[in-house]
Amino acid sequence: MDKRIAQLVSPVIEGMGFDVVRVRLMGGKTAVLQIMAERPEGGIEVEECAKISRAVSALLDVEDPISGEYNLEVSSPGIDRPLTRMKDFERYDGYAVKVETAELIDGRRRFKGVLEGVEGSEILIAIPEGTIGLDFEMIADAKLVLTDELIAESLAARKAQGFEPEELDGFDEIKSDTSDEDEETT
Template identity: 55%
Template sequence: MATALTDRITRLVEPVATALGYELVRVAMMGGPYGGSVLQIMAERPDGTMLVEDCEKLSREISVILDVEDPISGEYTLEVSSPGVDRPLTRKKDFAAYAGHLAKFELSEAVDGRRRFKGMLLGMQDDMVQIDVEGEKVEVDLGNVHKAKLVLTDELLKKAGAQATG
């Protein structure tokens, strides 16, 4: 979920990522495993790939901006990564591109009395995310999606393998 801090960081690092040929997928602040904070930045190339070398390059450039602007009080760890196979769905284009795959959703406001859904992502219609939940079509406003993430399945692994080789 975006906060004033993550919005500010996004505004700082997105132009750098774009200039290097990457798209931001998610910017998040999280608690670290041993205390402290972790700034997680997920990015990818427009074709959906992201190599370790890409993460290193982006991390170096982002570090410079963050050191100069200093938006985070206290110590933190910068983590730059690809979204991975079972990726978070954060952008409208993600919900369209991954139609036909199983996903989990957490909503800000309940729909049909529920805030959590697991179902087949059917895609987008205007700003409505369409999900098949146990044979029933559920529509959720994109603005109501707090978190969404693909579920690791054989079909998803096949798609990821096809993207990596093709």
């Protein structure tokens, strides 16, 4: 269903100048259709999400691919974003990732390590046992791990786009609180 909806909404979103990062229909009391999008160079603003939401909503009203009620959620991929396309794995070479495969590989499905690039159709990941190659088609889920390096890069990118750091008053305190919690639970 996710793939079908993605094929339906992608041309509209791409026609507006954005890339579709992920489309996921999640169940629950009321289903949620989550669409993650960004500009080709990265990032997206709240107003842009609202424009995409209005355009996609109109299309979904006409095509009606989802039976029953659902909420539409259009958002950015966030800092600890999902990696869904080959170009995501290329772009975040050198960053910490968590990857889950569709099938067992040497008795396991979950891998945590550092991206070491892409070779053909394989994603290279440095794990404690060494560097492994995972075929892109076998990856069921992958995302960046939230690290200080990733946060610093994200803040630098926002600043380069004209975002004022003082809008993040209290960020250091939040980060410190989170770091303390992590130390207590590990």
